[in-house]
Amino acid sequence: MRERSAIVLDAGKEYLAESRLAPVARGLGLSTLGELVSRLRSEPRGSLSSRVVEAMTTNETSFFRDLNPFDALRTTILPQLIQARAKERTLNLWCAASSSGQEPYTIAMVLREHFPQLLEWRVRFIATDISTEMLRRCREGIYSQLEINRGLPARYLVKYFEKRGTEWQIHKPLRDMVEFVELNLAGHWPALPQCDVVFIRNVLIYFNLETKRDIVGRVRKLLRPDGCMFLGGAETTLNVDEGFRREAADKTFVYRLAR
Amino acid sequence: MRALVVDDSRAMRLILKQILRELQFEVFEAAHGLEALERLKQTGCVDLALVDWNMPEMKGIDLVTEVRKLSDYSAMKIMMVTTETEMEQVQRALSAGADEYVMKPFTKDVILEKLGVLGLSAP
Numbered sequence: 001m002r003e004r005s006a007i008v009l010d011a012g013k014e015y016l017a018e019s020r021l022a023p024v025a026r027g028l029g030l031s032t033l034g035e036l037v038s039r040l041r042s043e044p045r046g047s048l049s050s051r052v053v054e055a056m057t058t059n060e061t062s063f064f065r066d067l068n069p070f071d072a073l074r075t076t077i078l079p080q081l082i083q084a085r086a087k088e089r090t091l092n093l094w095c096a097a098s099s100s101g102q103e104p105y106t107i108a109m110v111l112r113e114h115f116p117q118l119l120e121w122r123v124r125f126i127a128t129d130i131s132t133e134m135l136r137r138c139r140e141g142i143y144s145q146l147e148i149n150r151g152l153p154a155r156y157l158v159k160y161f162e163k164r165g166t167e168w169q170i171h172k173p174l175r176d177m178v179e180f181v182e183l184n185l186a187g188h189w190p191a192l193p194q195c196d197v198v199f200i201r202n203v204l205i206y207f208n209l210e211t212k213r214d215i216v217g218r219v220r221k222l223l224r225p226d227g228c229m230f231l232g233g234a235e236t237t238l239n240v241d242e243g244f245r246r247e248a249a250d251k252t253f254v255y256r257l258a259r
Numbered sequence: 260m261r262a263l264v265v266d267d268s269r270a271m272r273l274i275l276k277q278i279l280r281e282l283q284f285e286v287f288e289a290a291h292g293l294e295a296l297e298r299l300k301q302t303g304c305v306d307l308a309l310v311d312w313n314m315p316e317m318k319g320i321d322l323v324t325e326v327r328k329l330s331d332y333s334a335m336k337i338m339m340v341t342t343e344t345e346m347e348q349v350q351r352a353l354s355a356g357a358d359e360y361v362m363k364p365f366t367k368d369v370i371l372e373k374l375g376v377l378g379l380s381a382p
Contacts, residue, residue, distance in 0.1 A: 062368075067375050145344060145362050151372040154349055154360035163346045 019099065019131040020055045023206035026186050055206065061099045062150035063106050069201070069230050070106055072250035074114050077228055081196050082115065084226055089121040092193045094222070096185060097203035098127035101138035101178075102147070105170055107199065108177045109156050124193055128183035138180045141170035185215050194224050202232035209240070216241040220257065228254040260379065261285045261302065265295040265319065266311040266340070271363075275309050275340065278370050292317025296325065304332045307379055310357070312341035312348070320355055327356030336377045340365070 018033060025036040028048075040049055064070055085091060095104040104127035111118055111125075129135050148157055148168045161168045183189055185200075186207065198219055204212050219229055220243045229244070230252075231237070237244040237255055244255040262284045264275045269290075276286045287302055289295035291314040299305070308326070310319040317325075319339060326332050338359040339352045349360050359373050374380060 062372060064372075064376065146364075146366075146369075149362055149365055149369045151376065153376050154353055154357075157360070158346065158350050158353060161346075166344075 017056070019129070019134050021052060022130055023186075023203065024051055024055050026184075027207045027211065061102045062147070063102045063152035063156075065103065065106075065151060065201075066233060066252075067151075068250065068252040069199070070110055072252045072254065073107065073197070073230075074110050076249045077197060077254065078111075078115055081226070082117070085121075085196070091118065091121055091123045091197075092195045092224075093123070093125045093197045094192060094195045094199070095125075095127040095178075096183070096198065096200040098129045098138060098180070099134055100143075100147075101127070101134075101141060101180075102143075102151075103127075103199060103201070104138070104178045104180075105141065105160075105174065108174050109160055111177070112160075112174065113156070123177070124179070125177055126179045126181055126192065128181045130182070130184045132182060135180045135182055138178070139175070141175045142167050143169075186211050189218065192222055194227075195222050196224055196227045198223060198227070198229045201230055202235070204231065204235050204240075212240050216244070220244065223257060225257060228256050230254055260307065261287070261305040262307040262309065263287045263289065263295060263298060263302070263305050264309045265289045265292065265314070265322065266309070267291055267314040268311070271311070271340075275370070278367050279307075279309075282371075282374070291315050292319060292322035292325070295322055299326070299332065304335050306334075306336065307374075307377070308335055308337045309340045310337060312339060312343045312352075320352060323352065323355045323357050336379060338373060338377070 021033055021036060025033055030036050030039065040052060081091060093107065095107060098104045104125070108125065127138060129138070142164065144167055148161065157168070160171050160174050162171065181190060185203065200219060204215065207215065216237055220241060223229060243258055245258045246253050247256050260283070262279050264272050264279070264286060266272050266275070267290050272288050276288065279286050287298055287305065289298045293316045310322055312319040319341065323337055326335070326337070337357045338361060339357045340361045340363065342363045344362045352360055359377055361369055361373055
């Protein structure tokens with residue numbers, strides 16, 4: 001890693017390598033990271049090493065990453081859903097591959113900040129990740145100074161965090177909004193509710209086409225008819241699953257069930 | 260777009276200036292709050308001011324307070340860039356009229372993402 005990307009992994013950063021590289025290993029049909037390391041040693045200059053470097057460097061996360069999806073959620077998607085669900089007053093959201101939690105907590109802040117009426121609704125907000133270490137971090141909701149510097153508006157820092165030593169912890173009411181569950185996207189999924197909104201961003205890129213099709217197909221079956229799916233900027237359902245159509249929402253796109 | 264970088268460290272001004280220039284900002288500099296006020300009289304309102312907290316002559320927090328009294332600069336976005344990392348200081352800066360807050364040390368991405376938050380992405 002140091003030779004190819006100038007990134008140095010100190011002791012104690014094992015969880016980082018695990019969470020970033022597990023999808024790469026699975027995409028190649030390897031069952032353990034050990035097998036991935038063996039494969040890397042046998043071809044240190046091949047395309048695999050590029051994928052490993054890419055996974056270690058570009059799969060990083062930050063609060064309000066890419067901004068536009070969260071603007072679209074606030075200005076378009078949630079107002080539509082709140083109107084459509086006004087009678088039943090239930091909403092189910094799923095944030096897949098939630099990594100260290102910045103994405104689900106960003107969504108939680110958007111919900112709390114702009115849609116206080118949802119406090120009276122039955123909102124189920126599930127965030128999943130394959131890594132137990134990442135899920136532990138998510139539940140704890142503690143972030144370093146560098147992490148809270150990244151993309152988090154200062155007024156949200158003041159409103160939704162408290163300082164603990166040199167780190168910052170998300171307030172408990174916000175932590176309590178999110179259910180963190182272990183889930184391997186490429187494996188068996190635990191029971192999930194029918195969803196109104198699914199965030200599954202910047203993770204499909206790590207899977208081969210067959211696995212992508214399987215995952216996107218399963219998301220399609222989970223989505224409610226007027227629900228929507230958010231993908232990463234470099235991801236699409238085109239040539240993966242024809243059951244989706246792309247629709248403009250604010251300054252980005254969401255994916256809805258094709259009629 | 261035009262920006263003013265206010266920091267008593269020449270090295271820090273250089274780092275911030277380089278990041279902003281890559282984003283096509285025209286960049287002005289000042290080494291403390293009083294100099295910043297003088298510079299603003301010459302430049303008029305700029306789009307963005309990056310302001311350190313601890314400086315001689317006039318501190319960043321006092322500069323923010325002064326500038327926010329002047330209607331000529333009400334459109335200027337102000338981002339504190341400082342080693343002050345306590346919650347009270349973030350609150351104080353926002354109350355004084357700062358729009359954003361970055362804690363040192365930072366990376367280039369931190370600045371870019373905060374500019375996005377302020378609606379000041381690369382022109």
